[in-house]
Amino acid sequence: MSFRSAEPVFLTSVRAEVVWYRSIRAIRVRRAIALLIVLFGNPAAFADPVGRDPWQGVEQLEVVGESNARDLLKAPESIVAFDETDIERFGINDVRDAFRLVPNTNSSPSYRGNNGVTIRGINSEGVSGPTGNLRPLASLVIDGATQSFAGLRRGARGLWDVDRVEIFRGPQSTLQGRNSLAGAILIQTNDPTYHWEGAARASVSNFLHPNPSSQEPDIWDAAFALSGPVIDHQLAFRIAGEIQRDEHGIKATDPNPGDPSWGDLDRGEYQQIRGKLLFEPNALKGLRLEVSAAYTQDDPAVPLVTDRLRRPPSSPGVDPSDPRFAPTRYHQYRLQDEGTNTERRSSSVLNVTGDAQYRVNRDWFIHSVTSWTGTDVKFDTPNPEVYWRPETREDSDFSQDLRATYQPSDDLSVMVGAFFARAVNETDSFIGSGFGGFLFTIQDRYTKRENVSAAFLAEVRWRVFEPLSITAGFRWDHDRYRYLVQCRDLAAARCDSLDLLQFSGSTNAYLPRVTLLYEPIVDHEFGVTISQGYRAGFVSNTSEVDPEQLWNYELSYRGVYLDGRLMVRANAFYYDWADMQVNVGTRSEEDIRNAGSARLAGAEVSIGLEPFDGLSLLASFGYLSTEWIEFKGSEQNEGNEFPESPPFSVSILGAYRHESGWFLAADWSWRDDFFATGSVANDRVVPSYHVLNARMGFELDKVSVSLSVRNVLDKKFLAGRDDFGGTYVGDRRLIGVDTQISF
Template sequence: MITIAVATPVGAVEMAGEPADALVRPELIVTGEKIARPLQRTTASVSVTSADTIAKQDLLTVYDVLDRIPNVMVDGNRTTFSIRGIDAFNVSGSGEGPLASVYLDGAALPRLVLASGPLDLFDISRVEVFRGPQSTLQGRNSLAGVVLVNTVDPDFDWSGKARLLLSQEGGGRRAAMALGGPVVQDQLAFRISGEALQADGFARSATTGRYADQRQALTMRGKILITPDAVPKLSVLAAVTHDRHERGAFYIELDPPFAGRDRLVTSDFPDVRQVGSTLGTVTARYDLSPQSKLTLLSNLSRFRFRSSADADRSATAGQISLIDEPTTSFQNEIRFQFRQSWATGLIGAFFLREKRDYLFSSHQRLSLKSLGVPWQLQAAGISPETVDTVIALYGGALPIQNSLSQPQSVQNFAAFADFSIPLTSRVHVRLGLRYDHEAQTRSVSQTAAIDQALPDPAQSPSPALAPIVSQLNSSLRTLVAGANGSDRARRVAYDAWLPLMAVTYDLSDKLAISGSIRRGYRAGGSGINQQRGEAFRYGPEYTTSYEASMRSNLFDRRLTFNANLFWTDWEQQQIALQLTAGSLFDSQIVNAGRSRLYGFELEASVTPIDALSFQFGSGYTRTRFSGPAPHPGFADMDLQGKEFPRAPRWTMSAGASYARCRGFVADINAHYRSPYFQTLTDQNDRDIPGRTIISGKVGWKARAVSAYLTARNIFNVQQREQFFLDVDGRKRGAVSDPRILGFVLEGHI
């Protein structure tokens, strides 16, 4: 099918041995706003992908889901995504926390974990993607939106499944199983699941001849549900997930003599990113009365991201960079929920403590161009020809070794409330408010040194070059010495009030329209100028989003059509600006940006008969910086009128599915995105072309065993999806995966 399970019923979980015609199409319930609401009462723009849709479309990771949702775009290497044109990490290369959060069973995943972490979809019950600011209820790092991933919970009926997926070369092999059932009937139930992945990938090293993007993963999960007879109104759900993911090279060569379809890298040292995760969550619910309940959620998570890479991505030996980022987070949330004739709502409090260490070390050759040296020499009156000769004496690079340590701790406290009040039988008002307090403590330490001899002025090919080389040597030594620095642990704190207001009018019991105003927020932070070794700080940024929505559910829910219009103003935007023109490392973050974005989402689903369904989704987003002009004291960088990078204007998806619980099944789906700008600075042409990917699946489903043939990217579309100009001046990036044929064998009880 397609993208939008907005129309896929939450309760429509397929059960083995039950004919499809017996399935009931209950009203879709959205849970991501902490109160379970029918979609018709949810004013936020949300897509819900159910376990049924995940199975029908053979979706393997959360990125597969995101790639099919209107106004959501996944980057070429599947390390980040954007919602309504806002990249989940940042728009302008800046900011401490993400702009969108991903939660797994209530645990927030750190930023770097999203590059290669626990995002596989086996034994997942649903994925909810909220577009637009969710800062009132979800709090920290949800200015652009939120992705909520929920795994299958235990129950008191035995169930199990197993899956074996075999793909052609590069696509990999997956094996998975899940089993659950009662331990003590009606009091204690369990569910365990696991999945293993092994894939060679599609890229090879032109230097070593080996596979360069191999992937492997192991995910194990256990869940326990306790509903004790001794305390009949209490339920406790405990979940533990342990995960290890590893993947290879991210960027292939795009410049001649290579082509993107060659999928080659030139590194002599393999790039490897490893993520280890352990997440433990306990959710306790107690029914105080039929109209009220108390919920307590506690989570303790440990993550470790490690990266080793060829610093210059070439065949030159000895260029290595290492990153080690361990993160520990603890969060508590308590909510009181009630339902009365005059209002439905909740009151709650949230606390987060996160500790993160970031350690970076490298031996590398920094491009003199990336340091702005050619520009500075020409600014001193030296001719371009002479500049080229001088740069050649250095081999175009400065050999250095450096290390950077940035330990940080964050404490976030919030109190929030959300009420839905019926003014009449047709008019409902929703009011929400959050007080958010965030405190950050960070220290920074950086060392840098030149680790090879610089050119000897006396050995210059021309006497006229000797003073230039001598002066440049002195400047480079001063530059590297200035990069050494530290900033003792300092504490910064931010406070914000984040309101929400919405009005819903029921035109009928099948059709509703709404309007809402939401405040979005990301706290400020601090950093270090890597070239100068100087610490800096910056303040929070805010968005105000205005939305109008329509929700419909017609003909016994056989036809749904939902739409959202939005307009967002962004103020005090955190922008990374350069202090020295041409120098990539001489930059810092300031609150100098102002922008706006607007657009719409349309999603529809038609089920003419129980076994056949059609879906369609479309999203349109326009983004534009509206100011200011260059920031005083910084190199020229006028953002006026520019669009956000990685922000396609159009995203579309469509699909059809035929499936019965027993018998022939088939699915065809397509998703399209229009061209977009790769960077913020160079926007002469939309340098990432538009593309349409079509995938499908056919097979047979029996009572206990099913078998399918799958095809991803049927027409073998291989287009550039990401690129950047590397420090050596070469273009590197990512190309869409080629056609992948696979065979899936499943068993279920």
């Protein structure tokens, strides 16, 4: 299959883009089916001799986002995991950056940075955009603390001093519970140690076309970590911190001299400080207590640009002859007429987690995770005479997860658990618009959303006989929700009363999950999984919205070849999604209803190869098909595809390390065309693009120095579009130097 250019000739008719895009889809589907037939061909022909270590030569990673940890190669779920070495080797800056290496996922900076992440075509904010539900469709969990909507948009995204990142593609509602209908992202930071160790990192990077107005590097980063004992083999600590500042070289033309409205949109700043305490008392063998706290401030850059083929028509306040309205393409990296309603949003996040583990005896193990997350979002409008929005949003999320596991043998394990959570969002919103020296109120109200969840869960894993095993689990989930709203100005939009209005409701759900694993030949395991995804109901404005449910039917294959040097992981899935919570109104006048149903199908294939010591290769492929079956109130969208859902995606990674310390790593990723964020009408397309990154350097025992080049080919590409008309670019060629010292 030939890859189209990342800079295609622009099609002046959007509909022409869509027709052309769909005309090649059938050809690509046939090629995908042929590829799967080849990959699943005849594993017996490559079977290895019985009796050897089946994972020899293939790096083992434990999946911790399950009821009990097991090897990544043996897990039937579609999981991509990056350990600390991978994060450093491939220069994965933050959790969103990891998505570029994971097919069938996407992370676009749309909606001026107020966008979620997409897993198998499902945006964590909602396929049709944000709905007001406190529970996103995908969860981000950091050291056991589940992040809020705002925390997933901007928050504790850095990956410095992180042990591992796991991205689960597919519903995880039975074990992970809330916020995981689409999937889950789990981050585990490094634990304290009983020996002294530390590290420090400094890096600077510049674009090929630097911003001449800046005297600093375009991107710079500094970080440290320190760990050691307080009481030998009983009490240890760890502290880590990171600061990063970045500017992406987008030239902004201010509407008025000295007006800062646009100039700082592509500038970002990130800061985090994190601490951990580990306590393992000698007086109570088998007990492990860990407390962690992390504070993050995040104000990410927004790579918004102007992309206009022709001058706009004359209208009040718009002079088409103004140079700001001249035709401008995205590859010029210019922002000319962002508008007067510019706003910046910054977040501060505090995560506090208590993790208690107790090995009662050989068979029994108890695990408790208590967490609280507080997220504050503040709005800044640099042009308050025209547009003023001093809005604040506060999220508070408390959860308690308690599980007990009984495992008398390798053939049987039983897990039972209970879960409780309370999430609260309070928004104090004022929006004003200035004209002729007067400020007119657009919105002035206070809202409070509350969700309380309680659940019981259980899972049994049983090896029935040597080639066959079964895993069966369920979760009973009860949700109670409440919505309060009070308007403070009758002249404001959507404000008919100054009374405090209250709405409440509750829902129950039973979420089963069954997996059958069959290993007819040593090192070749086939699996079938049936599971249900779920998101609770809520109140939108004055309307009650019912829960939405998704049934997942999934096949899996895991195989090891060539004495453990070749590994194949493959998953194929089909989703039946009903009672979808979608917006049948407009962005300014939302109307959220259970108005949708959809079908999704796809596959992920990952092939890892270690041809000789020191060299590791990994190729991953993704195929995705999405379709709206029903869209009440907007029937014209039925048959359309989901936004941010490229039919094909590819990622290829390679790394080599010589015994002398020299290393080289590179990754290449490609995304097929996809529709813009929120474009359920399929009227805005993001063209396909591909990006090559490389890193080389030298490692000694305590020091490493590396040179990195991101976007080696200097491709100018679109990273996203949205249905608000926003256009967002990917970074141009970026050259950086990184130095790290450990002790």
